[in-house]
Amino acid sequence: xxxxxxxxxxxxxxxxxxxxxxxxxxxxxxxxxxxxxxxxxxxxxxxxxxxxxxxxxxxxxxxxxxxxxxxxxxxxxxxxxxxxxxxxxxxxxxxxxxxxxxxxxxxx
Numbered sequence: 001x002x003x004x005x006x007x008x009x010x011x012x013x014x015x016x017x018x019x020x021x022x023x024x025x026x027x028x029x030x031x032x033x034x035x036x037x038x039x040x041x042x043x044x045x046x047x048x049x050x051x052x053x054x055x056x057x058x059x060x061x062x063x064x065x066x067x068x069x070x071x072x073x074x075x076x077x078x079x080x081x082x083x084x085x086x087x088x089x090x091x092x093x094x095x096x097x098x099x100x101x102x103x104x105x106x107x108x
Contacts, residue, residue: 027069034065 038061042048048057080086080103087102094100 030069031062031065034068035062038065 039053039058042053042057043050048054078101080101083106084103085106087104090102092099093102
């Protein structure tokens with residue numbers, strides 16, 4: 001059964017490269033991959049028997065996977081444009097529900 005799932009995942013990964021995927025689909029795929037990694041870890045480490053993980057644990061793993069993806073999306077790797085710098089005390093700001101770096105004009 002696990003071999004079939006692995007083959008299916010490989011097939012989906014190949015298809016993912018060929019087909020343009022929306023941002024929502026990419027996010028849900030990331031969540032599923034992280035969730036599956038958590039489940040595999042619990043089964044490999046013999047914390048739970050194969051296929052017998054309780055629903056409450058599965059729900060908690062899904063929430064953790066969503067939080068992990070949200071954290072990756074909110075990572076502020078973008079730098080300020082040339083001539084601007086990050087505000088010294090208020091480093092980020094929220095606009096339209098999204099967090100951005102708070103850039104101010106650099107003094108010369």
